[in-house]
Amino acid sequence: MIIWKDIKLSWRNLFRNKRRSFIAGTAIGIGLASLIFVDATIIGMKNNMIRSATASFMGEGQIHAVGFRQTLEVDRTIHRRGWVIAQLDQEDIVRHYAPRVTNFAMINSAAEVSSINLVGVEPESEKYLSQIDDSLEKGTFFQGDSSRDIIIGKKLAETLDVELDDRVVVTAAQAGTGELAQEMFRISGIFRMNIREMDSGIAFIRLNKAQELFGLGDKIHEIALQFPSPEYGSREELAFWNKFSQYGNEAVGWTKIMPQMKAALDLTDFSTYFIAVILFGVVALGIVNTLFMSLHERMFEFGVLRAVGTRPVGLFRLIVFEAGSLAVLSIFIGLFLGFALTYFTSRVGIDYSGVEFAGVTFRELLYPVLRVQQFIEYPIWVFVFTMIAGIYPAVYAAKMNPAKAMRKSL
Amino acid sequence: MDGSQNKKLIATESLKKVYSDDGVPVNALRGIDLAIHSGEFSAIVGPSGSGKTTLLNVISGLDKATEGDVWFKGRRLSDMKSSELSDLRRDHIGFIFQAYNLIPVLTVEENIEYIMLLQGIDKEERHRRVLDILREIQLEGFEGRRPPQISGGQQQRVAVARAMVSKPALILADEPTANLDSKTGESLLDMMRKMNETTGMTFVFSTHDPMVMKKARRLITVRDGKITEDKMKNEQ
Numbered sequence: 001m002i003i004w005k006d007i008k009l010s011w012r013n014l015f016r017n018k019r020r021s022f023i024a025g026t027a028i029g030i031g032l033a034s035l036i037f038v039d040a041t042i043i044g045m046k047n048n049m050i051r052s053a054t055a056s057f058m059g060e061g062q063i064h065a066v067g068f069r070q071t072l073e074v075d076r077t078i079h080r081r082g083w084v085i086a087q088l089d090q091e092d093i094v095r096h097y098a099p100r101v102t103n104f105a106m107i108n109s110a111a112e113v114s115s116i117n118l119v120g121v122e123p124e125s126e127k128y129l130s131q132i133d134d135s136l137e138k139g140t141f142f143q144g145d146s147s148r149d150i151i152i153g154k155k156l157a158e159t160l161d162v163e164l165d166d167r168v169v170v171t172a173a174q175a176g177t178g179e180l181a182q183e184m185f186r187i188s189g190i191f192r193m194n195i196r197e198m199d200s201g202i203a204f205i206r207l208n209k210a211q212e213l214f215g216l217g218d219k220i221h222e223i224a225l226q227f228p229s230p231e232y233g234s235r236e237e238l239a240f241w242n243k244f245s246q247y248g249n250e251a252v253g254w255t256k257i258m259p260q261m262k263a264a265l266d267l268t269d270f271s272t273y274f275i276a277v278i279l280f281g282v283v284a285l286g287i288v289n290t291l292f293m294s295l296h297e298r299m300f301e302f303g304v305l306r307a308v309g310t311r312p313v314g315l316f317r318l319i320v321f322e323a324g325s326l327a328v329l330s331i332f333i334g335l336f337l338g339f340a341l342t343y344f345t346s347r348v349g350i351d352y353s354g355v356e357f358a359g360v361t362f363r364e365l366l367y368p369v370l371r372v373q374q375f376i377e378y379p380i381w382v383f384v385f386t387m388i389a390g391i392y393p394a395v396y397a398a399k400m401n402p403a404k405a406m407r408k409s410l
Numbered sequence: 411m412d413g414s415q416n417k418k419l420i421a422t423e424s425l426k427k428v429y430s431d432d433g434v435p436v437n438a439l440r441g442i443d444l445a446i447h448s449g450e451f452s453a454i455v456g457p458s459g460s461g462k463t464t465l466l467n468v469i470s471g472l473d474k475a476t477e478g479d480v481w482f483k484g485r486r487l488s489d490m491k492s493s494e495l496s497d498l499r500r501d502h503i504g505f506i507f508q509a510y511n512l513i514p515v516l517t518v519e520e521n522i523e524y525i526m527l528l529q530g531i532d533k534e535e536r537h538r539r540v541l542d543i544l545r546e547i548q549l550e551g552f553e554g555r556r557p558p559q560i561s562g563g564q565q566q567r568v569a570v571a572r573a574m575v576s577k578p579a580l581i582l583a584d585e586p587t588a589n590l591d592s593k594t595g596e597s598l599l600d601m602m603r604k605m606n607e608t609t610g611m612t613f614v615f616s617t618h619d620p621m622v623m624k625k626a627r628r629l630i631t632v633r634d635g636k637i638t639e640d641k642m643k644n645e646q
Binding site for chain 1: 492504
């Protein structure tokens with residue numbers, strides 16, 4: 001009964017100085033809105049990073065021979081290739097896959113020489129797995145039947161001082177013998193992905209030509225996988241990984257292929273908490289300041305409340321409830337601001353393109369992601385935190401000597 | 411404890427209070443021996459700074475004595491915890507202050523029933539008592555108004571109602587008429603005097619208002635923290 005009265009009293013007290021309460025509520029609300037926005041942006045950034053990393057070339061998962069990822073030895077090709085591909089065709093969770101071969105090579109132009117990673121791809125399947133075709137600045141993505149087409153990155157083209165239709169010579173070691181093989185290619189496309197390693201150190205040729213150049217026959221080094229969503233690539237519990245990690249092969253998701261990105265994503269989660277702690281620290285000072293201002297203004301009134309028989313704990317409760325009332329007001333303001341800001345940016349996007357983080361270059365606009373949880377979990381945090389911040393002024397009020405509180409006016 | 415203390419509502423013994431808020435000790439009370447009996451209508455008088463308010467604060471447990479003792483209905487205040495003192499005030503003492511000191515965000519009814527809420531009295535009983543006392547102080551129909559919506563005199567009557575509604579044994583009134591015009595002040599005093607006569611409630615005023623002195627049956631004069639005169643008035 002008295003608790004209900006205290007709640008009513010504290011709510012009304014909040015509006016005794018409407019301007020101050022509104023300013024304090026807005027300050028706390030901005031803290032909440034920032035938290036919602038930061039969280040939504042970090043989710044968007046994570047999605048963007050994962051998409052940038054997986055969709056540009058890597059895929060959401062890969063199958064290799066055991067040890068290939070670590071050594072990139074040209075002899076380590078996928079075992080039982082036919083069985084693997086037949087099984088992949090039957091897998092519901094595999095949307096697309098692209099077989100590849102890859103080897104270190106030297107590329108020579110008339111002007112310059114450079115070391116590269118030469119990748120053989122199947123143009124039809126590769127279109128689904130990578131964005132090389134979308135990133136072409138010049139030329140085409142393996143149009144026609146020419147087996148001597150080569151697609152290189154813009155930086156590499158600059159290094160080699162070559163343009164479309166210029167000829168280059170590629171030298172690579174062959175599997176088994178280790179003997180060097182050389183082929184001449186014609187630049188049929190120049191791409192720019194804004195990923196340093198891709199733009200300066202990789203070149204693509206047709207799969208069968210690469211197999212021939214590397215002396216692999218019909219063997220392949222890698223099958224890049226695309227699932228219904230990148231999230232599948234992080235779900236280690238899927239039976240899929242075990243199924244394809246046999247016969248000397250290993251199937252791994254993007255979190256294992258790029259552990260540094262997984263660590264970076266974990267770091268961003270930590271960053272959210274860190275930002276939250278800083279924001280709440282600032283908010284806490286605001287709350288304490290507001291409550292103390294209100295408390296000092298009403299010192300005599302608190303003295304009267306004590307005089308008429310309110311116990312110290314009753315006064316403590318009243319101040320904590322006032323903090324709670326301030327929290328409720330702030331939450332309404334914060335939810336409104338947070339939703340408006342996040343919704344707006346989730347529609348128009350934030351331009352981070354070209355920025356590199358944890359080895360991943362953002363290639364698309366960053367779209368913050370709104371989640372219901374942000375509008376439940378964070379307001380609860382704000383409420384609890386505001387109540388906790390209210391404890392200090394509440395203890396101060398409870399310990400106040402009633403006579404001293406009233407002395408100024410008596 | 412002296413056994414005779416039990417018969418008195420309030421008794422003080424060698425009461426001293428020294429303030430040292432600004433580092434400079436100020437002797438507000440310098441050894442007060444006082445007894446207040448049930449049913450009294452007394453006034454503590456004296457010039458400003460004489461120690462009247464301090465005496466009221468100390469005898470109600472709002473402030474602690476530096477030396478000496480206060481007994482309320484035979485219980486020594488210095489033996490009581492802060493929450494026990496709160497309960498004592500809630501159940502036995504009503505306060506009326508100079509500046510009305512109603513809670514501005516609560517309605518007249520809510521202000522009056524606040525102490526009864528602390529006492530855990532049920533809603534219907536609270537409402538009945540509020541209406542009764544509003545009738546007595548001639549403020550029927552004002553229960554839904556908030557303090558800023560009524561006059562100073564009406565606010566002070568509400569403050570009196572708040573102090574008396576829980577039927578305490580003692581009402582301590584600190585300069586209750588100081589902010590009122592003489593007519594309103596006299597009417598308020600008459601009302602309190604009537605209640606004293608009909609209910610036997612004890613009233614102790616701190617004042618230098620001649621009208622309060624005139625209405626009081628006992629005048630306790632305090633100067634420089636000491637009682638210099640204590641006389642019962644003979645009433646016709």
